[in-house]
Amino acid sequence: MTSLFFILLSLIALYLKITPITEAIPLRYTVYFGIDLIAPWWSVFLFLLSGLAIFIFNFVLAYLLFLKSNILAYFLMLSATLIQLVLVIVSFLIILLNN
Numbered sequence: 307m308t309s310l311f312f313i314l315l316s317l318i319a320l321y322l323k324i325t326p327i328t329e330a331i332p333l334r335y336t337v338y339f340g341i342d343l344i345a346p347w348w349s350v351f352l353f354l355l356s357g358l359a360i361f362i363f364n365f366v367l368a369y370l371l372f373l374k375s376n377i378l379a380y381f382l383m384l385s386a387t388l389i390q391l392v393l394v395i396v397s398f399l400i401i402l403l404n405n
Contacts, residue, residue, distance in 0.1 A: 312390035
């Protein structure tokens with residue numbers, strides 16, 4: 307359930323910090339090229355949608371595999387949590403880039 311906590315944490319942070327605007331916002335910054343990825347403001351929520359899809363897929367697969375192999379189910383849920391943690395970090399970096 308920590309994956310859901312991470313999704314909600316990212317959602318609340320992005321909702322409070324990213325304001326709807328008509329211009330594109332920067333999503334990625336590199337040292338060599340500067341800002342190299344811009345998109346509409348609502349595209350920051352696609353990270354969360356992909357994280358939610360990964361969580362649901364891993365949860366269903368872990369539920370189906372739990373009776374056969376506990377360790378595989380644990381690894382699936384651990385990987386979902388780690389992916390959500392990376393997406394939380396990405397969300398906060400996007401917030402820092404746009405402030």
